[in-house]
Amino acid sequence: MKCLNNEKGQTMTEYILLILVVTVIAISVFKKLDEYLITNPDSFLSTYLLSYKSTLEGGNANFEGRYLRFKVRR
Secondary structure (H helix, E strand, C coil): CCHHHHHHHHHHHHHHHHHHHHHHHHHHHHHHHHHHHHHHHCHHHHHHHHHHHHHHHHHCCCCCCCCCCCCCCC
């Protein structure tokens, strides 16, 4: 009987260690993805937002993303 109880404790310890290892790997993967996609100045999101900003500001310096008023003749 002592051998059977010892095996149950070993199995539980192995499961806890397995969950711990999977959790550490998942956290490190999410940190790398965060650096690649969001926080890095050269990240995917920053590149996308900078291109969107340049589209709104316009290609020449005179436009600057403002609306122009036009008068309609009657």
